Amino acid sequence: MAPVRKLLSLARDLHSIGPANNDRLSAVRVALSVAVPTLFLLAIGRPELTLYAVFGGLTAMYGRNESHQLRLRHQLQAAVVLVGGVTVGTFLAVNHIHSWGLVVVEALLAGVGSVYSDRVRLKPNGPFFGILALGACASVPVAVPFGMAVLIAAASASFSLLVGFAGWLRVRAWKSGAVRYAPALTPQLRQAAVVHAARYVTAVGVAGGIGVLSGSGYPHWAMAAAAVPLAGADMPSAVNRGIHRIVGTFLGLGIVAVVLFPGPLSPVRYLPATVVLMFLVIICQFCTELFMTRHYGWAMVFFTPVILLMTELAAPVDPGRLLAERAVETLVGALTGIAVVVLIRSRKRRSGTPPPKPAAASSADLP
Numbered sequence: 566m567a568p569v570r571k572l573l574s575l576a577r578d579l580h581s582i583g584p585a586n587n588d589r590l591s592a593v594r595v596a597l598s599v600a601v602p603t604l605f606l607l608a609i610g611r612p613e614l615t616l617y618a619v620f621g622g623l624t625a626m627y628g629r630n631e632s633h634q635l636r637l638r639h640q641l642q643a644a645v646v647l648v649g650g651v652t653v654g655t656f657l658a659v660n661h662i663h664s665w666g667l668v669v670v671e672a673l674l675a676g677v678g679s680v681y682s683d684r685v686r687l688k689p690n691g692p693f694f695g696i697l698a699l700g701a702c703a704s705v706p707v708a709v710p711f712g713m714a715v716l717i718a719a720a721s722a723s724f725s726l727l728v729g730f731a732g733w734l735r736v737r738a739w740k741s742g743a744v745r746y747a748p749a750l751t752p753q754l755r756q757a758a759v760v761h762a763a764r765y766v767t768a769v770g771v772a773g774g775i776g777v778l779s780g781s782g783y784p785h786w787a788m789a790a791a792a793v794p795l796a797g798a799d800m801p802s803a804v805n806r807g808i809h810r811i812v813g814t815f816l817g818l819g820i821v822a823v824v825l826f827p828g829p830l831s832p833v834r835y836l837p838a839t840v841v842l843m844f845l846v847i848i849c850q851f852c853t854e855l856f857m858t859r860h861y862g863w864a865m866v867f868f869t870p871v872i873l874l875m876t877e878l879a880a881p882v883d884p885g886r887l888l889a890e891r892a893v894e895t896l897v898g899a900l901t902g903i904a905v906v907v908l909i910r911s912r913k914r915r916s917g918t919p920p921p922k923p924a925a926a927s928s929a930d931l932p
Contacts, residue, residue: 588855591629596851598625598725602717603843612839616705616879617714619846619871620651620698621721625729626689626854633733635745640729642685644722646678646695651718654702659711664784667703668773671696671788676766679795683758686747689857690796693789696769700785701872705879760909764795768905772898779897782882783890790814790898794906803906807899809862814895816862817869818888820849824870825877825884842874849874 602618627643628636653674657667678692698718707714733739748754772791776784793810797803823830824845832841852867873887 592851592854594728595625595854598622598728599850600847602721607843613708613879616875617717618721621718624722624725636729648718650695650698651702652715654699655714657703658707664777672766672770675769676762679762679765693792697789764905764909768902772901775897781890786894787898790895791902794902807903810899813862813865814869817866820870821873846874
């Protein structure tokens with residue numbers, strides 16, 4: 566009966582949405598942080614650079630319910646991960662380092678990012694957005710000099726910081742000496758951080774290797790999906806996140822199919838394709854943030870179009886291939902991540918006592 570109860574619990578969770586928690590304000594901040602840089606690129610005729618601007622703008626996803634000064638610190642810490650991912654990914658693209666080189670670099674930096682994000686307590690948890698930025702930027706042609714791509718991401722991240730801090734002009738509250746909580750590194754926490762990082766390296770590396778061996782043109786999608794379950798606080802939440810990732814992605818692919826495939830429902834039949842794609846990226850990012858802490862699966866329904874439409878703007882490809890490879894790589898990556906969580910556990914976890922988590926996560930936390 567216990568397995569049946571677990572399956573029923575997972576089924577209920579797939580359609581159970583958590584209570585609202587200041588979601589609209591946070592969603593507006595994120596949408597504004599993404600919209601202004603991307604619309605500027607559209608205005609100057611460079612929509613193919615949207616990828617770099619959006620990843621910088623995702624800085625706004627962090628510190629959603631913190632005070633202004635703590636949000637500023639939190640977003641600065643997140644900007645290191647996001648702009649760092651864009652920098653490394655663009656460097657790989659400029660030097661034509663693909664396939665196995667990308668897998669090795671992304672897996673190692675996933676481990677480093679895990680240690681860093683656990684230490685500074687990033688929320689959303691883990692290095693997911695950093696490794697997603699790395700893989701995405703490494704997998705598209707670089708249409709501008711290396712420094713310009715990094716500058717676009719950094720400028721977009723800086724604008725996100727301004728948006729996140731703008732509310733301070735109204736309240737003018739500043740608490741001297743306020744810092745974000747980060748526990749002292751005890752031996753137990755250090756061991757947990759090492760195990761957590763080992764999971765990231767293994768899951769990302771194995772998923773990327775499978776992607777390369779399968780001949781996929783987008784192995785970084787498998788690597789990103791493999792990182793998703795690892796942000797779960799325990800085994801059930803890890804499995805839960807993996808299932809939400811798969812189901813949410815498949816539903817999101819339906820939205821992308823309607824947009825990219827010619828048909829009466831496709832808005833690109835009636836409006837310029839570039840304009841449609843850019844506005845959909847902004848709208849879907851708003852919806853992603855709206856559901857971020859309430860239901861991970863629904864957040865993925867909207868985040869999937871963000872990633873695919875950005876990819877289409879940067880380097881247009883056959884829509885059928887784009888959707889098929891996204892589906893396969895997500896399935897491979899999520900299942901790999903779940904398997905790694907099951908197989909790589911600390912000694913305390915094996916003996917039945919949950920180990921301390923350096924960065925505890927709820928199943929609703931996005932990546």
